[in-house]
Amino acid sequence: MSTLSSAVTAPFDVEKLREDFPVLKQTIHGKPLVYLDSAATAQKPHAVIDAIRRFHEVDCANIHRGVHELSQRSTAAYEEARIKAKRFLNSRYTDELIFVRGTTEAVNLVSSSWGRKNVKSGDEIIVSAMEHHSNIVPWQMLCEETGAALRVIPMNEHGELLMEEYAKLLNPRTRMVAVTHVSNALGTINPVAEIIRMAHAAGALALIDGAQAAPHIKVDVQALDADFYAFSGHKVVGPTGIGILYGKLALLNSMPPYQGGGDMIKSVTFEKTIYNDLPYKFEAGTPNIAGGIGLGAALDYVMRVGVDQIAAHEHALLVYGTEALSQIPGLRLIGTAREKASVLSFVIEGLHPHDIGTVLDQMGIAVRTGHHCAQPVMDFFKVAATTRASLAFYNTFAEIDALATGIRKTKEVLT
Amino acid sequence: MLDDLYNEMVKDHGSHPRNKRPMPDATCQAPGFNRTCGDSLVLYLKVENDIIKDASFVGEGCQIFTASASLMTDRLKGKTTAEALAIFESFHELLTSDVPVAAEFGKLAALGGVRKFPVRVKCATLAWHTMKNALAEGAAEPASTE
Incomplete structure (x- = not known):
């Protein structure tokens, strides 16, 4: 069970864990896949596939x-x-x-x-x-x-x-x-x-x-x-x-x-x-x-990976991502609760989520756009849709950087 | 590929749409709405003696949707209703097949890049389906391309 043994390494070794997820090892439109749609569905490790x-x-x-x-x-x-x-x-x-x-x-x-x-x-x-x-x-x-x-x-x-x-x-x-x-x-x-x-x-x-x-x-x-x-x-x-x-x-x-x-x-x-x-x-x-x-x-x-370890890593990613995205002019995070997990939902002034989603996809970054099956939430925040980047334990700080860079480039492409 | 989709014409019409205004003296109008992405509009037409004298819309949505509504309303003015429907036919082909982008498309050719992004065809055609409904009159539901 080599796929599981890699999961018990401590401290949390995200690069090692990523080896367990075959989907993550690919390029999309010529760029390394940055999968930030785990709230829709998470990727599967070899252990599950096997x-x-x-x-x-x-x-x-x-x-x-x-x-x-x-x-x-x-x-x-x-x-x-x-x-x-x-x-x-x-x-x-x-x-x-x-x-x-x-x-x-x-x-x-x-x-x-x-x-x-x-x-x-x-x-x-x-x-x-x-x-x-x-x-x-x-x-x-x-x-x-x-x-x-x-x-x-x-x-x-x-x-x-x-x-x-x-x-x-x-x-x-x-x-x-x-x-x-x-x-x-x-x-x-x-x-x-x-x-x-x-x-x-x-x-x-x-x-x-x-x-x-x-x-x-x-x-x-x-x-x-x-x-x-x-x-x-x-x-x-x-x-x-x-x-x-x-x-x-x-x-x-x-x-x-x-x-x-x-x-x-x-x-x-x-x-x-x-x-x-x-x-x-x-x-x-x-x-x-x-x-x-x-x-x-x-x-x-x-x-085996440990839910507490997962929570700690994802929390660090969320804090890092919140900071990175907050610095982008015109970007507004939707959902800023003190107690939060795994989701970075946002809108950008003057840009529509579907356009953002299409441009990010061309950079290999998978995010979800739309109402996320929560239309009353969209109504409350008076937006038709948001762009949502959602995290999992196999995501890295470098991927958050890629997202932030991607969003800045998206603004250039679309305006 | 992105430059084909978000070219200068699309960005211009997408960010600064033409004919975006209500039309109190419209002879026909229809709503259009794509539920999952939220693109929505009301399309207004003023048709006299089968000629579209004026076309406008109000609504909100993504750049592809907005650019398409803007370019469409520009194009429809002065056309007969039959010509309008024929333009829709060929425009739809432009988006969904490999037909060469001929000169007859004019500014609409700017939306030709959508063909490489099949999931966005619904954005580019919503205003057009709404136009068809407006001309037909009496559609029970808002037009949708989802």
Whole structure:
């Protein structure tokens, strides 16, 4: 496992780590690739690519109930990934971890299964002003269906939630508080432990969207006392199409199934079906087995590198990048919270993000432009779109320099 | 390649668009909106006896979109509606195929560099699709090229 051994070197050796990511070793339009779009999806290390290939080349079989060797191997590898997720999130029980397609499906699972059973007309659901569409729309759909009302925690011009306003929104009708841990558009790290504590004090549950947090900061669902916590594999250097929903055991046990089908049942007759136990009750049909195994390899990799080490390196990059970009005339950072992770979102006076994105791409610099699936955030800051550079632990200070130089050149090209 | 896209003509019309004004006496108008990037406009036309007497727009967006709306409104003035649609046809071909950039394109040829940037074709054609809607009248939704 040479790819993993390189990950345990200390101090943090980013050049060595970069060797693990084959995508990074290429030129784009003749320039070395500077990948600053990890908030959209992170690149994959050999360890993940190899685990997926190994599954397909050596162990491929459907999981559960198979008595033959390959099925036993694939079942073991898939379930091993669940145990890795348990370690990653520090949940108490393995059964509290449900494989889903990603954070979006996790939120939909909770809003459908828990929501339909527990939310009635007159109830209230709280989200925040900086949510990704995936943590807004499922709740809106639930509200529309049940007659519940959606309430929104406002934020200030730095992109920080107004906690005193949140306190005012909480009341005995509040059923659920669904908030992002780290904002994908702004980088804000929300005080989710406090948000959860206040929700519980009001008798409500809390779901945390961890899509943008999981790869960047330490997550401990027990310490947070989160009722539900969701993240996507592909943002934690794993494959797309796989993610994890954590839910407290008693809650998951009390919830009806999300989808019906194979694997989620104990027995089926035309008169009566008995549902399976956790976690399988929520995993109908043949799952993304290769994805689950890839996710397990990704979580292993990230834990070997060390989430604290990752957070420290990325924080240093963020501070460096904030300083570098702030010196560019006409550039305005969108999202300047005191607690921030991994995101440098900005606008430049007189220049449109799509033009900036095209010019940077010609320099080999990959950034994302647009509304980042957070249109309410764009509306709040009165911009149609931003340019977003997002960081991962495999990024370097030299890449930040390249970005700053690139932006200055972009201004020359476009004006 | 970047110089082909952001040439002097595109930058000029992109930063200082012509005909960017509302038109109170327009005979037809239509909205256009690309949701994911936010390019948006309202296009105004004054058509008399099938001749486009005046063309203008209001809106915001990237340089490619703005330059295209500016150059288009310049070009449409004095054309019949059929000619306008024919120009759109050939302009679309200019952006999406290898047709040589002929003299007939005039200033519109400045947008020919877009063909090397396929993801930006939607920016360059939004105003044109909106123009088509304005002439057709009665489109239920804003024009979109996404």
